[in-house]
Amino acid sequence: DTAVSQTPKYLVTQMGNDKSIKCEQNLGHDTMYWYKQDSKKFLKIMFSYNNKELIINETVPNRFSPKSPDKAHLNLHINSLELGDSAVYFCASSQTGRNQPQHFGDGTRLSIL
Amino acid sequence: DQQVKQNSPSLSVQEGRISILNCDYTNSMFDYFLWYKKYPAEGPTFLISISSIKDKNEDGRFTVFLNKSAKHLSLHIVPSQPGDSAVYFCAASRNTGANSKLTFGKGITLSVRP
Numbered sequence: 001d002t003a004v005s006q007t008p009k010y011l012v013t014q015m016g017n018d019k020s021i022k023c024e025q026n027l028g029h030d031t032m033y034w035y036k037q038d039s040k041k042f043l044k045i046m047f048s049y050n051n052k053e054l055i056i057n058e059t060v061p062n063r064f065s066p067k068s069p070d071k072a073h074l075n076l077h078i079n080s081l082e083l084g085d086s087a088v089y090f091c092a093s094s095q096t097g098r099n100q101p102q103h104f105g106d107g108t109r110l111s112i113l
Numbered sequence: 114d115q116q117v118k119q120n121s122p123s124l125s126v127q128e129g130r131i132s133i134l135n136c137d138y139t140n141s142m143f144d145y146f147l148w149y150k151k152y153p154a155e156g157p158t159f160l161i162s163i164s165s166i167k168d169k170n171e172d173g174r175f176t177v178f179l180n181k182s183a184k185h186l187s188l189h190i191v192p193s194q195p196g197d198s199a200v201y202f203c204a205a206s207r208n209t210g211a212n213s214k215l216t217f218g219k220g221i222t223l224s225v226r227p
Contacts, residue, residue: 004156040219041219041220042217042218042219043157043202043204043215043217044217045214045215045216048214056214090156090157092156098145098206098208098213099145099162099164099206099213100213101147101159101162102159102215103158103159104149104156104157104158105156106154106155106156107154107155107156
């Protein structure tokens with residue numbers, strides 16, 4: 001009965017490859033997010049979707065493309081992976097509206113060789 | 114530009130004593146603040162929040178204090194328990210419409226010694 005689940009948990013791949021991370025939530029939330037936690041441990045918002053529509057798009061390289069097939073899923077596709085993409089990526093979800101607590105998945109640790 | 118700062122990377126306290134975790138922010142537009150707790154290999158979990166119209170919010174052993182003039186907030190845990198050992202993230206948001214964007218600090222590692 002995991003609330004926000006991400007797959008895979010670990011992803012090791014070579015520079016230049018294309019990879020996807022999947023996220024699903026069963027909380028009935030309308031809003032989903034992708035965060036990146038880099039080596040300095042900061043959690044930074046990348047994207048946010050509300051009812052499948054993009055509402056937050058931070059300054060992220062266009063190699064990163066989120067896709068929301070329905071409001072329970074938000075996947076992240078990354079093209080032409082670079083060394084600097086190595087990080088932990090967290091998916092989160094919340095009810096629509098200000099100040100709604102966000103519920104996080106357990107993260108996907110991406111390592112680029 | 115670090116808008117939310119948690120300057121102490123770690124804190125160690127004895128079980129039963131009070132833990133005080135500090136957080137400073139620079140953006141005066143922030144009007145809502147949250148604390149998240151994170152165990153290794155897990156995602157952050159929401160702990161407690163406070164609106165800028167209040168200066169204190171309490172939930173069981175956890176109390177958050179906000180000092181707007183100093184742009185400072187703190188999380189008090191009393192009494193501290195070994196299960197409280199985790200990384201604690203301070204986060205802040207400002208009114209940008211229907212949905213809020215959280216800005217996180219880099220976290221404080223709390224160790225509670227039995």
